[in-house]
Amino acid sequence: MTATETEPVTTGDVVLEADGLTKHFPVRRGLRDLFTKERKAVHAVDDIQLTLRRGRVTALVGESGSGKSTVARLMAQLYGRTAGDIRLHGETITVKGGRGFRAYCRQVQMIFQDPFASLNPVHTVRYHLTRALKIHGRAGKGSAELEQNLNALLLRVQLTPPERYLDKFPHELSGGQRQRVSIARALGANPEVLLADEPVSMLDVSIRLGVLNLLRDLKERLNLAILYITHDIASARYFADETLVMYAGRMVEGGDSETLTQNPAHPYTRLLIESAPDPDRLDRVGDAKDAPEDTAGGEPPSLIAPPTGCRFHPRCIHAMPKCSTELPPRFELPIVSGEGEHWAACWLYEEGAAK
Numbered sequence: 001m002t003a004t005e006t007e008p009v010t011t012g013d014v015v016l017e018a019d020g021l022t023k024h025f026p027v028r029r030g031l032r033d034l035f036t037k038e039r040k041a042v043h044a045v046d047d048i049q050l051t052l053r054r055g056r057v058t059a060l061v062g063e064s065g066s067g068k069s070t071v072a073r074l075m076a077q078l079y080g081r082t083a084g085d086i087r088l089h090g091e092t093i094t095v096k097g098g099r100g101f102r103a104y105c106r107q108v109q110m111i112f113q114d115p116f117a118s119l120n121p122v123h124t125v126r127y128h129l130t131r132a133l134k135i136h137g138r139a140g141k142g143s144a145e146l147e148q149n150l151n152a153l154l155l156r157v158q159l160t161p162p163e164r165y166l167d168k169f170p171h172e173l174s175g176g177q178r179q180r181v182s183i184a185r186a187l188g189a190n191p192e193v194l195l196a197d198e199p200v201s202m203l204d205v206s207i208r209l210g211v212l213n214l215l216r217d218l219k220e221r222l223n224l225a226i227l228y229i230t231h232d233i234a235s236a237r238y239f240a241d242e243t244l245v246m247y248a249g250r251m252v253e254g255g256d257s258e259t260l261t262q263n264p265a266h267p268y269t270r271l272l273i274e275s276a277p278d279p280d281r282l283d284r285v286g287d288a289k290d291a292p293e294d295t296a297g298g299e300p301p302s303l304i305a306p307p308t309g310c311r312f313h314p315r316c317i318h319a320m321p322k323c324s325t326e327l328p329p330r331f332e333l334p335i336v337s338g339e340g341e342h343w344a345a346c347w348l349y350e351e352g353a354a355k
């Protein structure tokens with residue numbers, strides 16, 4: 001049983017946290033490297049702090065290669081971490097597979113970008129959902145109860161009437177319907193956390209909003225904590241309560257989504273917003289074609305030898321000498337309206353620095 005079934009859940013309760021989360025991928029040594037002692041690594045994710053709360057969506061935004069998917073995979077325990085802590089209900093968790101992994105998956109489920117790749121083409125919707133229910137001990141007693149539970153899952157993701165979908169194969173469904181089946185499969189575990197890695201970027205623009213609205217509905221009805229990974233800061237503003245911005249493996253700014261998108265502080269966040277599609281055109285949310293890497297000036301750095309100091313300094317028009325040598329800590333920023341927090345890891349916000 002999950003906490004959902006045993007005790008009342010309050011919106012805002014912390015479920016899953018990352019503290020100092022770091023992942024370096026070792027680079028395979030070439031012939032030339034055999035003569036040196038140096039061991040190279042891709043510094044994909046460094047020192048990430050992240051808190052997921054019941055009934056809240058947290059967006060993780062950044063351009064391609066900034067480390068967003070690696071964070072999601074670390075939080076899902078699909079990758080081992082190089083350093084840092086992952087806490088579920090305050091307890092440090094390291095899962096290596098087997099039973100421990102299954103127990104963790106009961107509470108933390110992941111949804112992938114490509115629903116076609118994540119569903120097995122030779123199996124029906126019924127098979128995928130039955131398997132999820134059985135693995136997590138939620139199939140019920142007997143076939144009538146199983147049928148009821150299958151129907152309930154499809155109703156939850158608004159695939160109605162359920163009988164129309166249960167015996168379909170993935171290729172007989174549209175992209176949006178397939179993503180709904182993936183979400184239903186994740187819900188089969190009755191999780192507390194959904195880690196959604198670009199859940200709408202491969203879908204037709206016309207159906208993206210429907211899938212985001214479904215996730216929002218699930219957040220509210222089931223009090224889920226959702227991590228929403230996206231290239232598109234406009235969709236984060238629309239969908240997420242809190243937004244965190246990543247650049248080259250590090251978090252550079254965070255705060256409540258409205259405050260952060262209305263008053264972006266870090267020069268990289270400003271660049272993301274300038275190059276994002278118009279947030280009022282919600283029919284384009286999650287559009288990977290509008291991803292900032294297509295329009296932002298300069299190139300992201302190599303993560304094998306990332307820049308010292310602030311990783312954004314080689315592209316930053318405000319860079320000061322200190323930015324290339326010292327890593328900026330988080331500076332708390334004043335909240336212009338409403339409540340919540342807003343911070344930026346940028347030396348511009350050190351007391352006394354010229355803006």
Ligand SMILES: Nc1ncnc2c1ncn2[C@@H]1O[C@H](COP(=O)(O)OP(=O)(O)OP(=O)(O)O)[C@@H](O)[C@H]1O
Pocket residue numbers: 025042043044062063064065066067068069070071303
């Ligand atoms: N298994 C791996 N081995 C080596 N390097 C990896 C591995 N997975 C990711 N990386 C590297 O880590 C960095 C971060 O990748 P990641 O996929 O997390 O970024 P992302 O922000 O999710 O990008 P995208 O939006 O394109 O998926 C990239 O430089 C990538 O090449």
